[in-house]
Amino acid sequence: MTTIDPLLTVAGLTVRFRLADAVVHAVTDLHLSIRPGELVAVVGESGCGKSVLAHALLGLLPGNATVTGSALLHIEAGAGTRQSPSLDLLSCSPRQLARQVRGRIVGLVPQSPATSLTPVRTGRALLVETLRAHGHARVDARAAADRLAADVGLDPADLDRYPHELSGGMAQRLATALALAPDPPLLLADEPTTGLDRPLVDHTLDLLRRRCDAGASVLLITHDLTAAQRVADSVAVMYASRIVEHAPTGALFDAPGHPYSAALLDALPQRAFRPVPGHPPMLTDLPVGCAFAARCDHATLACRVQPVFTEARAGRLACHHPLEDAQIRAEVPA
Structure with a gap:
């Protein structure tokens, strides 16, 4: 039986936040690996450190954070980047993360999409801009945006609204579409079903599962054990x-x-x-x-x-x- 090498190997990840009178032990000695085609769910009660894990991998932590350990991303040649086959996300500079990693190799569905969407741009403008930045020609970016919206369960007509005109569930689906647009090999989905009713929850989960079945990898961060059971290959508690x-x-x-x-x-x-x-x-x-x-x-x-x-x-x-x-x-x- 052939063993598939991991796409991401996290070893000893530890995150501390220094406050004026205390230290927050947000993540401690975390070890985790994800292989191509695998969906790993991280579950647990609120405040256990799940979202900090995702933010640490993309360098999205505040200035009072101290991060140690390693997170090796193994990228095959020809994946659209110039870095070596193994890239330690925790050692990358902010510039390298912004230009080579975020959205391109590692996508993020944020837990609070309303705060991550540009308020003065319509959903369509955001999605078309993202698609064009990742290789779509101007002429077909609009059609691709409509297809992505439909894939995530969002009426393409709603793309012409501004973020403040969207419900929480609609904003969540737009954020998912934006994360999927570059087709990243690894997707970090941080509570991607927040604000969705059960049919849309199942729709979103099945969409993530299909990505894995096509060879991508997903780290699903959720408090919803039923969601994890539905689509995950393995569960980390x-x-x-x-x-x-x-x-x-x-x-x-x-x-x-x-x-x-x-x-x-x-x-x-x-x-x-x-x-x-x-x-x-x-x-x-x-x-x-x-x-x-x-x-x-x-x-x-x-x-x-x-x-x-x-x-x-x-x-x-x-x-x-x-x-x-x-x-x-x-x-x-x-």
Whole structure:
């Protein structure tokens, strides 16, 4: 069986924000890889560091951020860039990221599209400009814009509106179209279904899945576990700045190994519909050991030491007391 080399390999990514009286531990020692044709979902409660991961990869963090680790982007010759086959995104200059990476190799669907759209340009002007900047001739850019709008579920007539005239869901679809226009090999989709009703959520997810089936890669950042289950090849569960479990989607949903993963699944309406007990810790005051221990029924004195990632079943997890299949297999009503 042929093994496909990763398109992106993130190793030891750590992000800290320095405040006047505290340090925010936004992302800690994150390891992740994405292969061509693969859709990886990163899930977890709000504030765990998911969006910071995407912004760190594109150099979109504020000036008080400190970033360490590496994020190697492996680009084949002929991909339209002059850099070497392996490019460390975390070491790139702002100029290099702006001219060679953002939008060209790595696209971003932002979590808050209304704040990322130019308010004095119509959706059509933004989309046509993006298409022309990436090789479309003037004569066919308008038709291509209409096709892209239709692909994301947006009426092409709505492209003639300004961002303030669009609903939240329409702005989200326009932002998705803008991210897809350059056809980047890697797409970072940060909560791309915000503001959409369920049919449009499914439409957007299926669009991302088709991109992967055609050979592109997608990192889907979402709090929607149902969305992850629908389209992801694997799911990375993030808690309090760390990935605590990463496994193939089917394996994770059938038998999660980390108590936090199991608790997230139990909160789904089609499962136990039981909220995760307690609250996550402040990222400015993380415990020394396992950050989930205070909310976990399986915690012991061993959890005062930070667990390390180990192989478990089909995936990897960081837990001193991984759950047995029989313990955490969800009970789905007949």
